[in-house]
Amino acid sequence: MISFIKSVLIDLQKKGLNLEDLYFILPSKRAGVFLKHHLSTLIDHPIFAPHILSSEEFVEELSGLQNLPNTDLIFRLYETYISLTSKEDQESFESFSTWAQILLQDFNEIDRYLIPQDHIFDYLKAIKELNHWSLEPEQTDLIKNHLKFWKHLKSYYTAFTENLLTSKQGYQGLIYREAVDNLESYMENCKAKTHVFLGFNALNTAESQIIQGLLKNDLAHIYWDIDKAFIDDHVHDAGWFTRQHRSKWNYFKSQPFNWVTQHYTEPKQIEAIGIPKLVGQAKYIGQLLDELTEKDSNVSKIAVVLGEEHLLLPVLNSIPNHITKLNVTMGLPLQFVPLASFFEELLSIHKTNPKQFYYKDVISILSHPSIYPLFDAETSNVSEDIVAYIQKNNIVYMTVGELNQLTTSHSKLIDLLFSSWNDNPRKALEHCSELILKMKWNFEDDKQNHSLELEYLYRFNTLFNQLSQLESTYKYLKSIVALQSIYRELLSSETLDFKGEPLEGLQIMGMLESRVLDFETVIISSVNEGILPSGKTNNSFIPFDVKIENHLPTFKEKDAVYTYHFYRLLQRAKNVYILYNTEIDALKGGEKSRFLTQLEVEGIHDIKSRIISPDVPIIEQKLTEIIKTPSVIEQIKVLSGKGYSPSSLTNYIRNPIDFYYDKILGIKEFDEVEENIAANTLGSVIHNSLEDFYKPLEGSILTVDHLKDFKKCTKAMVTKHFEDLYNKGGFSQGKNLIIFEIAQRYILNFLNLEIESLNQGREIKILSIESDESIDIAIDGLDFPIKLKGKVDRVDMFDGVVRVIDYKSGKVEQNKVEIVEWEDITTDYIKYSKPFQILCYAYMMRQNNRIKLPIEAGIISFKNLNEGFLKFGKKPSSHSRKKDHLITDETLDNFEIELKKLISEICNSKLNFIEKELD
Structure with missing residues (x-):
C-alpha cells in the first residue's frame, strides 16, 4: 500500500x-x-x-494576526461588553461567561x-422582534431586555473585532477573514512560492477563497x-x-479534477x-492488539482511533x-487527571465563603490521594487522626480553628x-499555587519515581499561572464562583x-488526528450514534433557518465531516475493526452508528458482525461456614464466662455468622458520623431519660404529681441525653430538630398514658429500673461456666400484678410478642425475637x-403507645383455644429447655457456624 502522502x-x-x-x-x-518521513524515503541526497x-x-x-487562547478571548469580549453596556444592565463576569462562549463560536462561524x-x-434583530412571545402592544421589561441583547450584538461584534485588530490579535474566524483580505498583497509578494494543499475536505468560505485564489494565479497545487465510490455517489x-x-x-471548469482513487472497493x-x-x-482493544502482533510484530502499521477521548487511559492500561513503542497523538485532557477533582472540590467548598465546613x-479533602501524603507524621498520618476524631465525636460541621486544634505540626497546611x-480569587490562586509547591516538594523528598505525578503538577502549575495572569490583567474575577467557571473552561481545553x-x-x-494518514490495520472505538456522528447538536444563538439561508x-x-474521516480511514x-457500545449509557450508547448500517447496506464489503462480552466466571453462591476450631471454642468459653445477653442470642438466631463476627472475632461496625440522629440513638435517649425520671422512685408508688414533675423537665432531660450521646452533632435544625421533638413527644405521650392509668384508679408501684441481672446456667455436656446477663428496663406492680417491661422506640404489634410452639422461639428472628428477649429477663x-x-412480661412500644402494654402471650395450639398471658413456672421451664x-x-x-439466607 502506497500512502496518500507518498503518492503526492x-x-x-x-x-x-x-x-x-x-x-x-x-x-x-x-x-x-509523516510527510517528512515519506520525503526521506524518496531522496538520495541531503x-x-x-x-x-x-x-x-x-x-x-x-x-x-496572533491567535489568542479561548479564555483570553472571553475576558477581552467582557471588556467590550462592559464598555458598551450601561452599569445598571451589566451582568457579572461569572454570569456573562456562561453565554459568552456560544457568542464567540457564532462570531467565529460568521467570520x-x-x-x-x-x-x-440586522437580520437576527429583525427576526427576534417579530418572534418575541408577547402579544401585548406594550413590551414588558423582560421582553425589552431580551430584545436589547439582539440589538447590541452588532455593536459587540464591531467593537470587539476592532479592539483585537488594533492589538494584532484575533480569534480563528477573524484571522481567516483578515487572511482573505490580505490575499491579494500576499500573492503579489510570493510569485516564487509554490503551495501544495493536500488532504483537505471540508473547507470554510475563507479557506476556499484562499486556495482558489492561489490556484487561479498558478501559485498552488x-x-x-x-475515492470514486464516494464522489460519484450523489447521496454519499x-x-x-x-x-x-x-x-x-471556477478552477475545475478549465482544469481536470484529479486524484480520485479507487482504493475503497x-x-x-x-x-x-x-x-x-x-x-x-x-479491554478488547488490548486483546485484539495481542492477537494482531502475534501474526505481525510491526505495530507501526496499526492505528487505534478513539471515538471518545476519555477512553484513552483505559486503552493505555490495556x-x-x-x-513497548507507541505514539499517542491525542493529549490526556486535564479534567481526567486526579488533581483536577481535588482543585474542583477545594474551589467548591470555598465558593460560599463558609464559616464552618x-x-x-x-x-x-483530607483523604484525597493528592493531599493525604502531605499529612504523614513519624508515627501516623494526621489526616487519618482528624477523620477518626470527626467520626468518634460525631462532628457534622467544623471550623478551621477546630481543625487547627487537632494538629500543631500541620497547621500551615x-x-x-x-x-x-x-x-477573593487572588487569595485562592495563591493558596492553590502554594499547595502545588508543597506536593512537589513531597514528591521530590520521596525516593520513589513520581515522574507522572510531577508532570501533572507542572501542568496544573501552568494552568494556575494562566489564571493568575488573567486575574491580574483584567481584574474581572470578583468571586470564587467566577474563578471556578474560568478554571473549568481552561481545564476542558488543556x-x-x-x-x-x-x-x-x-x-x-x-x-x-487521523487526517491524511493511512494504516493497514485500523481499530475504531465508540462507533455509536451520538458519538460518530455526534448528531443534532446546535450550541448557537443563530437559528437553524438563518444558518441555512446564510450558508453557515x-x-x-x-x-x-465525520463521515469523510470515517470512510477515509x-x-x-x-x-478494519469497528467497535461499538451495546449498552445504553445515560443519553448515548446502545445504538450502533448509522455508518455501520450504511456499510452493510451498500454491499461493497462483506461485514462480519458479532457481539462479544467478557468472560464472567460463574460464582456459586455458597453459604459461609465457619469451622469451630480449638481457638474458636476457646473464645466461646471466654464469651460464655462473661455472659450471653438476650440481644447477642437473638443475633445468633438471626444469623450465626453475624454472631461469630461480632462476639467471637470482636469486629464492630464502622463508626460513621451520625449526620441525622439514628434510631438507636433515639432509643438510647428515651431509655436514659426515663431511667433518670423513674430510678429515684424504686420501691415507691407512682403518683400523678411525680409524672407532672417529669413532664416539666422533659425537654431539659432529653436535651441532656442528646448532648451526651450525639456528642458535638447539632440537633437545633433540620431533621435532627424533628427527631429531637419526636423524642420529647414519645416521652410526654408515655407520661400521659401513665397519668391516664392513675386517674382511672390504677395503682403502679415501681419495683426496679434498669436493673442489671446475671445468672449462671448449668447445661448438661458442657463443663465450663455459662452466664446469662442483661439489663431489665423496668419492673413494676400494676394493680398487684408484677410486670417485666422492655421499652422499644420502634413500632411493635401485639402479634410480635406472642408464640404458638415453644420450638419456634429460637428459629425465627423476625417473629419471635421480642418474646425471646422478654422471657430471658423474666427467667x-x-x-x-x-x-x-x-x-x-411484655413491651411498651413508643411508636404504638395506643396499644398500651403489649403482653407476652402463648397462642393456643390446635387442641387448646385459650391464649395465656400469665408467665408461670411452667412457662419459664418450657423456655429454659429452648434456651439451653x-x-x-x-x-x-461439632456444629459449625453456618450462614443463614436472609430474606
Whole structure:
C-alpha cells in the first residue's frame, strides 16, 4: 500500500518540482511529521526540509494576526461588553461567561464563512422582534431586555473585532477573514512560492477563497484524497464537500479534477464488534492488539482511533506488555487527571465563603490521594487522626480553628486548605499555587519515581499561572464562583501531552488526528450514534433557518465531516475493526452508528458482525461456614464466662455468622458520623431519660404529681441525653430538630398514658429500673461456666400484678410478642425475637428470686403507645383455644429447655457456624 502522502510526493517529483522549495499546507501538524518521513524515503541526497504548515498556521501567517487562547478571548469580549453596556444592565463576569462562549463560536462561524456582518446581525434583530412571545402592544421589561441583547450584538461584534485588530490579535474566524483580505498583497509578494494543499475536505468560505485564489494565479497545487465510490455517489456524505468543490470552483471548469482513487472497493476484512461498556472496548482493544502482533510484530502499521477521548487511559492500561513503542497523538485532557477533582472540590467548598465546613467535605479533602501524603507524621498520618476524631465525636460541621486544634505540626497546611479566602480569587490562586509547591516538594523528598505525578503538577502549575495572569490583567474575577467557571473552561481545553515515537510503534489517536494518514490495520472505538456522528447538536444563538439561508454549517455538514474521516480511514486499510457500545449509557450508547448500517447496506464489503462480552466466571453462591476450631471454642468459653445477653442470642438466631463476627472475632461496625440522629440513638435517649425520671422512685408508688414533675423537665432531660450521646452533632435544625421533638413527644405521650392509668384508679408501684441481672446456667455436656446477663428496663406492680417491661422506640404489634410452639422461639428472628428477649429477663429474675410467679412480661412500644402494654402471650395450639398471658413456672421451664438448646448449639464443637439466607 502506497500512502496518500507518498503518492503526492511521487507526483510532485514527476512534475519536476524542487521539493525543498515547496510550501506544504496540511490539515494538521501531525500529518507534517509523516510527510517528512515519506520525503526521506524518496531522496538520495541531503536537502533542506520544505516549509510544512498546518492550515491554521498558514492562515495566521497570511493574516498577520496572533491567535489568542479561548479564555483570553472571553475576558477581552467582557471588556467590550462592559464598555458598551450601561452599569445598571451589566451582568457579572461569572454570569456573562456562561453565554459568552456560544457568542464567540457564532462570531467565529460568521467570520470563517465571510458572512456580511451588517446583514446577519440586522437580520437576527429583525427576526427576534417579530418572534418575541408577547402579544401585548406594550413590551414588558423582560421582553425589552431580551430584545436589547439582539440589538447590541452588532455593536459587540464591531467593537470587539476592532479592539483585537488594533492589538494584532484575533480569534480563528477573524484571522481567516483578515487572511482573505490580505490575499491579494500576499500573492503579489510570493510569485516564487509554490503551495501544495493536500488532504483537505471540508473547507470554510475563507479557506476556499484562499486556495482558489492561489490556484487561479498558478501559485498552488491541490491534491484531494477522495475515492470514486464516494464522489460519484450523489447521496454519499463522505463525498459531500468534494462534490461541491468540483462543481462550484471556477478552477475545475478549465482544469481536470484529479486524484480520485479507487482504493475503497479493494478487498478488505471489516468486522463490526458490539461490546458492552467503554471499559469492555478498552479491554478488547488490548486483546485484539495481542492477537494482531502475534501474526505481525510491526505495530507501526496499526492505528487505534478513539471515538471518545476519555477512553484513552483505559486503552493505555490495556495495551499488551510486549508493545513497548507507541505514539499517542491525542493529549490526556486535564479534567481526567486526579488533581483536577481535588482543585474542583477545594474551589467548591470555598465558593460560599463558609464559616464552618461540612464533615464530608473535610474528610474528602483530607483523604484525597493528592493531599493525604502531605499529612504523614513519624508515627501516623494526621489526616487519618482528624477523620477518626470527626467520626468518634460525631462532628457534622467544623471550623478551621477546630481543625487547627487537632494538629500543631500541620497547621500551615490546614490553613492553606481551609482558612477563609474571603471570596477573593487572588487569595485562592495563591493558596492553590502554594499547595502545588508543597506536593512537589513531597514528591521530590520521596525516593520513589513520581515522574507522572510531577508532570501533572507542572501542568496544573501552568494552568494556575494562566489564571493568575488573567486575574491580574483584567481584574474581572470578583468571586470564587467566577474563578471556578474560568478554571473549568481552561481545564476542558488543556491537555497533558505524551512523549512517544512519532513514526514508530502503535499509533493511538482521535478521529481528527487521523487526517491524511493511512494504516493497514485500523481499530475504531465508540462507533455509536451520538458519538460518530455526534448528531443534532446546535450550541448557537443563530437559528437553524438563518444558518441555512446564510450558508453557515449545521449538523448536516458536521456529520458529513465525520463521515469523510470515517470512510477515509477505511480507504487504504486492509483490516478494519469497528467497535461499538451495546449498552445504553445515560443519553448515548446502545445504538450502533448509522455508518455501520450504511456499510452493510451498500454491499461493497462483506461485514462480519458479532457481539462479544467478557468472560464472567460463574460464582456459586455458597453459604459461609465457619469451622469451630480449638481457638474458636476457646473464645466461646471466654464469651460464655462473661455472659450471653438476650440481644447477642437473638443475633445468633438471626444469623450465626453475624454472631461469630461480632462476639467471637470482636469486629464492630464502622463508626460513621451520625449526620441525622439514628434510631438507636433515639432509643438510647428515651431509655436514659426515663431511667433518670423513674430510678429515684424504686420501691415507691407512682403518683400523678411525680409524672407532672417529669413532664416539666422533659425537654431539659432529653436535651441532656442528646448532648451526651450525639456528642458535638447539632440537633437545633433540620431533621435532627424533628427527631429531637419526636423524642420529647414519645416521652410526654408515655407520661400521659401513665397519668391516664392513675386517674382511672390504677395503682403502679415501681419495683426496679434498669436493673442489671446475671445468672449462671448449668447445661448438661458442657463443663465450663455459662452466664446469662442483661439489663431489665423496668419492673413494676400494676394493680398487684408484677410486670417485666422492655421499652422499644420502634413500632411493635401485639402479634410480635406472642408464640404458638415453644420450638419456634429460637428459629425465627423476625417473629419471635421480642418474646425471646422478654422471657430471658423474666427467667433471670425468677432464678435470682427477684419476682414471684405468676407475672406478666411484655413491651411498651413508643411508636404504638395506643396499644398500651403489649403482653407476652402463648397462642393456643390446635387442641387448646385459650391464649395465656400469665408467665408461670411452667412457662419459664418450657423456655429454659429452648434456651439451653440454643446455648448448647453455640457451644457444640461439632456444629459449625453456618450462614443463614436472609430474606
